[in-house]
Each structure stands twice: as C-alpha cells, then as structure tokens.
Amino acid sequence: MILSIVNEAILPVWLLWVLGGSIGSILVALFCGLSSSPDEKTKRIVVFGSKASGKTTLWNQLMDKKVVTEYRTTDQEKIESFNFFANNHFVRVLATKDIGGGDMFVRYYNELISENGTFVYFLVDLTRLHETKQEIRSRLQVISKCIKDKKLLNCGFKIIATHFDEYDKNNYNLLEKTKKAKAEVINVLTDKEIKECSLKLDLDHIMVANLLNKYYIDIIKKEIAQE
Numbered sequence: 619m620i621l622s623i624v625n626e627a628i629l630p631v632w633l634l635w636v637l638g639g640s641i642g643s644i645l646v647a648l649f650c651g652l653s654s655s656p657d658e659k660t661k662r663i664v665v666f667g668s669k670a671s672g673k674t675t676l677w678n679q680l681m682d683k684k685v686v687t688e689y690r691t692t693d694q695e696k697i698e699s700f701n702f703f704a705n706n707h708f709v710r711v712l713a714t715k716d717i718g719g720g721d722m723f724v725r726y727y728n729e730l731i732s733e734n735g736t737f738v739y740f741l742v743d744l745t746r747l748h749e750t751k752q753e754i755r756s757r758l759q760v761i762s763k764c765i766k767d768k769k770l771l772n773c774g775f776k777i778i779a780t781h782f783d784e785y786d787k788n789n790y791n792l793l794e795k796t797k798k799a800k801a802e803v804i805n806v807l808t809d810k811e812i813k814e815c816s817l818k819l820d821l822d823h824i825m826v827a828n829l830l831n832k833y834y835i836d837i838i839k840k841e842i843a844q845e
Contacts (some may be wrong), residue, residue: 652765652773652774652775653772653773653775654776655774655776655841656774656841656844657844660736660844661734661735661736662736663738663842664731664736664738665739666727666740668719668743669720670746671742671743671780673692674695674716675829675830676838679829680711680835680839681700692717693718696715697711697716702839704840704843705844721753724760727764728764731761731764731765731768731770732768733770734770734771734772735772735773736773737773737775737776738773738774740761740775740777740778741778741780742777742778742779742803745784747779747802748806751806751807755807758812758815759815761775762812775823776823776824777803777819778825778827779799779800779826779827780826780829781828782799782826782827782828783828783830800824801821804819804820807819825837
C-alpha cells in the first residue's frame with residue numbers, strides 16, 4: 619500500500635504512520651469507531667500537533683535525516699517522497715509538507731482530512747500538557763468535525779505524547795511510567811466534556827514516545843507498516 623503523508627499540512631498530499639479500566643467507560647473523548655493504528659484500509663496519514671511537540675523531528679526520523687535537537691519554528695517545508703523499511707517490506711511515503719503547530723495552521727485540517735481511510739497522528743508535549751489542554755481540546759474538536767461532517771469511513775486516530783524522557787524523571791519503572799503518562803493525557807483532556815466531539819478517546823488511542831530514541835521510532839514505523 620502506498621501512503622501519502624502530510625504533517626499539519628496545507629497540501630492535498632498526505633501521510634502515513636507513528637506509537638483502562640473504568641476510566642475508558644466514561645471518556646468523553648475522541649474517535650468512536652476509529653482504528654487506533656493504520657490498517658489495510660488506511661490510505662492517507664496526517665500529522666498534526668501543538669508547537670514544539672516534535673512533528674518535524676518525527677519526519678526527520680522517518681526519513682533517517684539528521685535531527686536538530688534545538689527548537690526551530692516550522693512554517694512550511696516540502697517533504698519529498700521517500701521510503702522506509704519496516705516489517706520486512708518498504709513503505710512509500712508520498713511528497714507532502716511539514717507545517718508548523720501554530721493556530722494559523724488549524725484551518726488546513728479540513729483540507730487534509732478529506733477522504734476515507736485517513737489516519738491522524740496528533741502530537742502533544744507531555745511536559746506542557748496542562749498549559750496546552752484547551753488548545754489540544756479545540757483542535758480535536760476540529761478533527762472530529764471534519765470526519766463527522768464528511769461522513770468519512772475507515773479513518774483512524776492516535777495521540778502521540780512526546781517528550782516522554784522528560785516526564786516524571788524520578789520514576790525508573792518504564793511500564794508504570796507509561797501507564798501513568800497515558801492516564802494523565804486522558805484525565806487532563808477529558809476532565810470536562812469536549813463539546814461537539816462525538817469521538818472517543820481511550821488508552822489504545824494514546825502512545826508515549828521520546829522521538830529522539832530509535833526504540834520509539836521503530837515502534838511507529840512498524841505500526842505504519844502494519845505489523
């Protein structure tokens with residue numbers, strides 16, 4: 619399958635890929651009926667997210683390009699078509715653009731979420747989750763509305779909670795730390811109802827990641843390649 623990819627972009631060319639209990643039953647959040655990872659029905663993948671959440675870093679890692687560790691604001695940057703290898707086969711990502719995470723780019727969500735089989739990766743910075751929660755919630759509303767209004771089928775969604783290496787640094791139990799981080803994302807984003815959002819958010823639709831760590835990049839690649 620050929621995946622066309624876009625990172626919070628402006629083009630009609632897109633992208634493909636990247637990373638319970640009682641809480642889940644009362645979640646108001648997102649993406650009811652949406653898959654939590656790309657599958658055989660996925661045609662397009664888009665990457666959205668807040669400023670400095672790691673969108674450009676993720677692109678560079680997928681392309682095996684040099685990663686710049688200091689933060690640089692992204693405006694628009696063309697991404698040429700490329701391949702990556704995972705799960706014993708190549709996955710082709712079509713040309714697109716890497717677009718910044720500022721509010722001015724949200725207007726492009728409607729353009730990018732336009733066809734059946736669209737998978738959305740939404741990046742959030744774990745270390746800034748509380749201060750950006752209203753921004754995140756409003757953007758999830760937009761994503762939900764795009765899918766619902768257009769009656770799109772076979773779509774998917776996942777939140778990638780980034781900067782995991784900077785989260786709860788005194789906790790060295792990776793499994794415990796992962797569960798805590800995912801639960802916090804849910805609790806913060808669903809502490810009150812997200813109005814006009816008919817989609818659901820649960821633990822399956824959240825992954826944590828340090829995008830500078832090959833371990834997490836490989837997980838995302840394998841997910842896109844549909845292991």
